Amino acid sequence: MLAFVVRRIVTTIPVMAFVALFVFSLLYIAPGDPAAIIAGDQASPADVERIRASLGLDRPYLVRFAEWSFRVIQGDLGTSIFTNLPVTQLIAQRIEPTLSLMVLTLIFAVVVAVPMGVVAAWKAGSWVDKAAMGFAVLGFSVPVFVVGYLLAYFFALKLDWLPVQGYTPIAQGVWPWFKNLILPSVTLGLVYIALIARITRATMLEVLQQDYVRTAQAKGVAQKDVLFLHSLKNAAVPIVTIIGIGIALLIGGAVVTESVFAIPGLGRLTVDAILRRDYPVIQGVVLMFSLVYVLVNLLIDLTYTLVDPRIRY
Amino acid sequence: MTAQSTPVTTAPPAAEPVKAELGRAARFRRYLRRHPSVAVGGGLLILMALIGIFAPLLWTTDPTAISPARRTRVPSELYWFGTDMLGRDVYSRVIYGARVSLLVGFSVAVLSSVIGLAIGLFAGFIRWADGVIMRIIDGMMSIPPILLAIALMALTRGSIQNVIIAITIAEIPRVARLVRGVVLSLREQPYVEAAVANGARAPRIIWRHILPNTFAPMSVQATYICASAMIVEAILSFIGAGVPPSVPSWGNIMAEGRALWQVRPHIILFPAVFLSITVLAVNLLGDGLRDSLDPRLAKTL
Numbered sequence: 001m002l003a004f005v006v007r008r009i010v011t012t013i014p015v016m017a018f019v020a021l022f023v024f025s026l027l028y029i030a031p032g033d034p035a036a037i038i039a040g041d042q043a044s045p046a047d048v049e050r051i052r053a054s055l056g057l058d059r060p061y062l063v064r065f066a067e068w069s070f071r072v073i074q075g076d077l078g079t080s081i082f083t084n085l086p087v088t089q090l091i092a093q094r095i096e097p098t099l100s101l102m103v104l105t106l107i108f109a110v111v112v113a114v115p116m117g118v119v120a121a122w123k124a125g126s127w128v129d130k131a132a133m134g135f136a137v138l139g140f141s142v143p144v145f146v147v148g149y150l151l152a153y154f155f156a157l158k159l160d161w162l163p164v165q166g167y168t169p170i171a172q173g174v175w176p177w178f179k180n181l182i183l184p185s186v187t188l189g190l191v192y193i194a195l196i197a198r199i200t201r202a203t204m205l206e207v208l209q210q211d212y213v214r215t216a217q218a219k220g221v222a223q224k225d226v227l228f229l230h231s232l233k234n235a236a237v238p239i240v241t242i243i244g245i246g247i248a249l250l251i252g253g254a255v256v257t258e259s260v261f262a263i264p265g266l267g268r269l270t271v272d273a274i275l276r277r278d279y280p281v282i283q284g285v286v287l288m289f290s291l292v293y294v295l296v297n298l299l300i301d302l303t304y305t306l307v308d309p310r311i312r313y
Numbered sequence: 314m315t316a317q318s319t320p321v322t323t324a325p326p327a328a329e330p331v332k333a334e335l336g337r338a339a340r341f342r343r344y345l346r347r348h349p350s351v352a353v354g355g356g357l358l359i360l361m362a363l364i365g366i367f368a369p370l371l372w373t374t375d376p377t378a379i380s381p382a383r384r385t386r387v388p389s390e391l392y393w394f395g396t397d398m399l400g401r402d403v404y405s406r407v408i409y410g411a412r413v414s415l416l417v418g419f420s421v422a423v424l425s426s427v428i429g430l431a432i433g434l435f436a437g438f439i440r441w442a443d444g445v446i447m448r449i450i451d452g453m454m455s456i457p458p459i460l461l462a463i464a465l466m467a468l469t470r471g472s473i474q475n476v477i478i479a480i481t482i483a484e485i486p487r488v489a490r491l492v493r494g495v496v497l498s499l500r501e502q503p504y505v506e507a508a509v510a511n512g513a514r515a516p517r518i519i520w521r522h523i524l525p526n527t528f529a530p531m532s533v534q535a536t537y538i539c540a541s542a543m544i545v546e547a548i549l550s551f552i553g554a555g556v557p558p559s560v561p562s563w564g565n566i567m568a569e570g571r572a573l574w575q576v577r578p579h580i581i582l583f584p585a586v587f588l589s590i591t592v593l594a595v596n597l598l599g600d601g602l603r604d605s606l607d608p609r610l611a612k613t614l
Contacts, residue, residue, distance in 0.1 A: 018452030026468055034468050137600065141593035143544045145551055145567065146585040153578050164575070252459030256548050259571075270460075274467050274554045282467050290456045297455075 001305070008301055012294050019290045023283050024068055028061055038081065038277040051081060055279070077284035082276045087284035090269060097167045098265035101188065101257065102250055104181050109189040109196060110243065116193070117200025117239075118227050121208060124201075132197060139194025144253045148187040148260035155183060165262040180263075188257045192246050199242040203235040210234070236307035244300035251289050348605045354597030361591050365411035376405040376561040388579055406561040407583050413562035414543045414591060417477055421542035422535040424481045429488025430531065434519060436489065437496025447493070450486040458483040462545055466554040473556050476549060480542045491534055495527050529606040536599030540592045547588055563588045 027034050035052035036043070043051075056064045071078070077087035120132040156164040162183055168176040207213065208231055216230045217223075258267030266285055273281035345352040436446040453461070458480075465479035499505055505522050513521075549555030550564025551571075558565055563584035570580030 014448055015452050015455055018449060019456055022452060022456070023464060026464055037468060037470060137593065137596055141540070141596050142589045143547055143585070143592070145548070146581075146589055149574055149578065149581050149585070153574075157575060248457040251457040252548070255459060255463070255552065259552055270463060271552045274463060274552060277467055279467055282464050286456060286460045286464050289460055293457060294455045 005302060008298060012298055015294060016291060019294075020069055020072060020287060021065070023286050024065055025061075027055065027057065027279065034279070038279055040277065054079075054081060072287070077287065078280040080273075080278050080281050082273075082278045082281075087280050090281060091266065091284060091288060094264060094266045094269045096169060096265075097263045098254055098258070098267065100170065100177065101181055101184055101254055101263065101265065104178075104185040105188045105192065105250060106243075108185050109192040112189070113193040113196035114200050114232070114239065117197040118204055118232060120197065120201040121204030122223075122227055124205060129201075133201070136194040136198050139190045142190070144187060144191060144256050145260050147190055148184070148257055151183050151187055152261065167261075167263045167265070184257050184261045184263060187260070188250065188253045191249055191253060195246050195249065196239065196242060200235065200239050203238045204231060207231045207235045233307070237304055240300055240303060240307055244297045247293055247296050251293065344605070348601045350597040351601030351605065354594045354599075354601060357590060357594035358598060361411055361587075361594065362415055364408060365415050368405075368408045368412060374402050374405050376401065376409040377559060403566065403580055403583060406566050407563070407587055409561045410563040410566060410584060411587065411591070413473065413556060413560060414546060414588065416473065417480065417546040418539040418543040418591075418595065420477045421480045421484060422539035424477070425484040425488050425538055426531055426535045428481070429485045430492050430527065432485065432489040433492025433527075434496060434523065437493045437500070437523075438515060438519065443493075446489070450489055453483075453486045454490070456483075458541075459545055459548060462549060463552075463554050466549060471555060471557045473560065476546055476555050479549075480545050483545070484538050484542065488531070488534060488538070491530060492527055495530060496523055499523055499526055533599055533603040533606065536595055536602060540595040540599065543588065543592055543595070 033048075035048050035055060035057055038055075039048045039051050052058050056067070068078070075088060077091070079086055080090060083090070116132050116135075120129040123129050152164055156162050163180050166180055168180050170177040204227075213226060213231055216226045221230065254265070255267035255270055257263070258265045259271055262268075266289075270282060270285050272278075273285070432446065432450075436443045436450075456464075461483040462476075462479040465482060466475065469475040469479070499522065502522075505518060508518050508522055546555060546562065547564035547567070550562050551568045553568065555564055556562050558569070566584040567581045570577065570584075574581050
């Protein structure tokens with residue numbers, strides 16, 4: 001087991017190294033002169049030169065990459081062109097809202113999607129199943145900002161049940177914090193629910209045909225125990241896997257959800273950075289999210305042994 | 314007797330092509346009946362494409378014409394979907410927006426399929442390259458696609474072409490991985506081994522035995538990529554990293570409606586409905602194709 005953990009961690013190193021190389025190289029591969037594009041159309045030649053120097057584009061690629069990766073390993077992601085603040089500091093300031101949003105969404109989505117998929121598989125072909133799968137297709141098709149504005153319009157503006165926009169730090173009370181995040185989490189969760197529910201249903205359909213399920217039913221185990229204990233346990237590996245892969249959807253969706261609900265998180269930071277063409281910030285955010293994504297999926301690989309004791313490393 | 318037998322012998326060859334022609338149309342109708350999601354999705358998609366193609370004829374005005382005198386009107390007989398902050402006709406903008414979305418969706422689907430197919434075949438067949446290519450693909454797939462597209466767009470000037478390139482780069486790894494998986498499983502098939510034993514060279518094996526088998530999973534994947542590309546385009550435009558603001562795309566219309574969404578929600582609502590219907594159509598088409606092309610895939614998803 002320990003050997004596997006070590007090996008698995010080691011295999012993520014080349015992946016992250018490639019991500020770093022790729023994100024860094026974009027500055028050089030991009031067509032045109034990135035310094036001129038970042039400086040904008042109104043910039044003077046002196047501005048362009050200043051940005052070229054601050055990005056290090058005036059020095060050889062390999063030298064730059066070596067320096068840059070050395071600093072990234074030490075936790076230095078460079079400085080923002082616009083604010084002149086360290087990128088790590090900017091990210092640290094914005095991490096709480098995004099983390100809150102993603103964790104709440106994750107919990108909400110799993111709590112809704114897994115039972116939905118299980119029931120849909122149990123009642124396969126019935127109207128419950130059709131409704132659940134119809135909902136899943138809709139969840140994939142309606143873009144996240146559309147859902148966001150619809151929910152905000154009805155539940156915040158028309159019914160006045162929940163705050164329209166904004167974010168309250170958790171330090172100022174759990175309830176205000178939670179109240180502000182309900183609509184964003186539901187918004188962000190829909191596509192994730194669609195994904196998890198579909199996989200849960202598909203896996204459960206297969207598991208429900210197994211002999212041990214029939215045996216459990218024959219000896220009179222309660223239906224809910226057959227579904228949620230005997231069957232769901234055996235369907236757990238694909239479900240857990242898709243939860244991990246789906247984190248990518250969640251990260252992309254968070255950028256949009258934060259703009260819709262005016263949440264001052266990493267998504268806002270990214271959007272502001274795009275408008276100002278602040279590449280060091282974008283580079284830092286992409287690197288950090290990719291690292292999170294890789295680490296989450298690493299953790300999920302390791303939980304396989306928990307959900308399925310037959311898997312041993 | 315001879316006069317009677319002649320028509321009998323000559324009739325069948327004459328009737329057969331007609332029967333086959335009818336049979337094909339009838340088979341197509343039966344296929345659509347059995348897979349209603351292909352019919353509904355395909356139908357809606359064709360409708361959207363027609364709307365995009367014939368946009369100038371659909372009672373639209375110039376979608377970029379600015380008129381401060383008629384700013385932020387609510388929908389009326391004159392302005393069916395109202396007007397935006399600059400007084401542009403939202404109906405015309407939404408109708409023309411179909412062009413951008415469909416163009417981006419189809420271009421990305423085709424480009425990423427072709428490039429992904431080439432990379433997947435290469436990795437599946439050239440064993441020494443496989444390890445390197447797959448590590449690169451793993452690396453690219455660990456960057457969330459929207460962020461990858463955002464990073465690419467931050468370094469280029471906003472244009473439809475650059476949006477298509479950025480989304481295509483973000484989607485290629487998925488196709489390449491799918492194709493490589495198909496190639497690896499097909500390589501072990503007895504008929505491929507038989508072809509190898511018969512002395513067939515790699516190009517012939519790829520052309521005759523591998524390519525036809527990638528068609529079903531690839532066309533299903535392509536529809537999903539098309540749907541996802543349209544959403545990513547709208548997201549990029551919405552957050553200001555997409556096509557230039559002057560181009561009427563659904564994402565841009567929604568981005569411009571953002572400031573006014575509490576008082577004039579229809580500016581966001583109309584493009585949102587069009588975008589959702591189009592993506593839904595593509596997804597329905599994809600689901601239907603998946604169920605009909607490969608029953609095994611239907612079971613796993």
